Amino acid sequence: MCRSIKTLFNFDPPATEEEMRAAALQFVRKLSGFNHPSKANEAAFDRAVEDVTGAARALIESLVTTADPRDREIEAARARARTAARFGTQH
Numbered sequence: 001m002c003r004s005i006k007t008l009f010n011f012d013p014p015a016t017e018e019e020m021r022a023a024a025l026q027f028v029r030k031l032s033g034f035n036h037p038s039k040a041n042e043a044a045f046d047r048a049v050e051d052v053t054g055a056a057r058a059l060i061e062s063l064v065t066t067a068d069p070r071d072r073e074i075e076a077a078r079a080r081a082r083t084a085a086r087f088g089t090q091h
Contacts, residue, residue, distance in 0.1 A: 012069035
């Protein structure tokens with residue numbers, strides 16, 4: 001799966017509409033192979049992004065968990081640590 005797509009469920013504060021749309025856009029880009037579609041494909045591409053955004057919103061809103069919500073800052077720090085361990089630090 002596309003590494004740019006982030007987990008959106010069970011965060012405090014909850015995922016925003018912009019985050020869901022960004023994840024949907026990355027997903028549609030990955031599926032279509034287009035970073036920016038041609039004019040001929042633009043309407044289908046945009047419709048797919050909107051459909052996937054709606055599906056993501058419905059999914060996130062319907063999921064339940066007993067786990068405590070994750071903290072965005074802690075998760076971001078963990079991601080930075082994984083990146084540093086994988087690629088080393090940049091000078």
